[in-house]
Amino acid sequence: AQSVTQPDIHITVSEGASLELRCNYSYGATPYLFWYVQSPGQGLQLLLKYFSGDTLVQGIKGFEAEFKRSQSSFNLRKPSVHWSDAAEYFCAVGARGGGNKLTFGTGTQLKVEL
Amino acid sequence: EPEVTQTPSHQVTQMGQEVILRCVPISNHLYFYWYRQILGQKVEFLVSFYNNEISEKSEIFDDQFSVERPDGSNFTLKIRSTKLEDSAMYFCASRILAGGPPDTQYFGPGTRLTVL
Numbered sequence: 001a002q003s004v005t006q007p008d009i010h011i012t013v014s015e016g017a018s019l020e021l022r023c024n025y026s027y028g029a030t031p032y033l034f035w036y037v038q039s040p041g042q043g044l045q046l047l048l049k050y051f052s053g054d055t056l057v058q059g060i061k062g063f064e065a066e067f068k069r070s071q072s073s074f075n076l077r078k079p080s081v082h083w084s085d086a087a088e089y090f091c092a093v094g095a096r097g098g099g100n101k102l103t104f105g106t107g108t109q110l111k112v113e114l
Numbered sequence: 115e116p117e118v119t120q121t122p123s124h125q126v127t128q129m130g131q132e133v134i135l136r137c138v139p140i141s142n143h144l145y146f147y148w149y150r151q152i153l154g155q156k157v158e159f160l161v162s163f164y165n166n167e168i169s170e171k172s173e174i175f176d177d178q179f180s181v182e183r184p185d186g187s188n189f190t191l192k193i194r195s196t197k198l199e200d201s202a203m204y205f206c207a208s209r210i211l212a213g214g215p216p217d218t219q220y221f222g223p224g225t226r227l228t229v230l
Contacts, residue, residue: 042223044221
C-alpha cells in the first residue's frame with residue numbers, strides 16, 4: 001500500500017531564508033508525486049507534480065522539488081521564503097492505474113517570521 | 115480559470131440526519147473524487163467516480179455514504195445517517211483524463227461538516 005511521511009509537523013523560518021520541507025513515500029513502483037498547499041480556510045492548491053523525466057521539477061510561486069528514487073524522497077524547496085508562504089503543505093503520492101487516488105502525508109505547517 | 119466549486123461552505127447537522135454535499139467539477143473533467151480531512155489530521159481518500167460508477171472506495175466509505183452525478187454538472191456525496199465522527203472538511207476533486215498518468219486533480223474549497 002502506498003504511504004507518505006512528512007516528518008516535520010511544524011517549521012518556522014525567517015522571511016528571506018531558504019526552505020526545505022521533507023517528504024518520504026512508500027510505493028511499489030515509480031510513483032506519481034505531488035505537493036499541495038492549503039492556506040487557512042482554503043482548499044488544496046497544486047504547487048507542483050512529478051510523473052517522469054527530469055527529477056527536478058519547478059512549480060508555482062518559486063517552489064521546486066527533487067525526486068530521489070534512492071532515498072524515496074520528494075522534498076520541496078524554496079530559495080527565499082515570503083511571509084505569504086505561511087500555510088500547510090501536503091505531499092501526496094498518486095496511485096498508478098484505477099482511479100489514481102491520492103494518498104496524503106500528515107502535512108507540514110509553515111510559519112514565517114518577519 | 116475553471117475551478118471546482120462546492121456548496122455549502124459550512125453545514126451543521128444533528129447526529130442521525132442525512133446530509134448532501136454538492137460539488138460542481140470542472141466541466142470537461144471525467145474523474146471525480148471525494149476526500150475528507152478531520153480537523154488536525156491528514157486528507158483521506160473516500161471515493162473515486164468515473165463513467166457514472168464508483169471506481170474505487172476506501173474503507174471509510176461504508177454503506178452510510180453514497181455518491182451520485184444526478185445531472186451533467188453536479189457531483190454529490192450523501193451521508194445517510196450522520197455520526198459525530200463524520201465531522202470534517204470534505205473536499206471534492208476532479209481531473210480531466212481517464213487512464214494514463216494521473217493528470218492533476220483539482221480540488222474545491224471544501225465543505226466543513228459539523229455534526230452535533
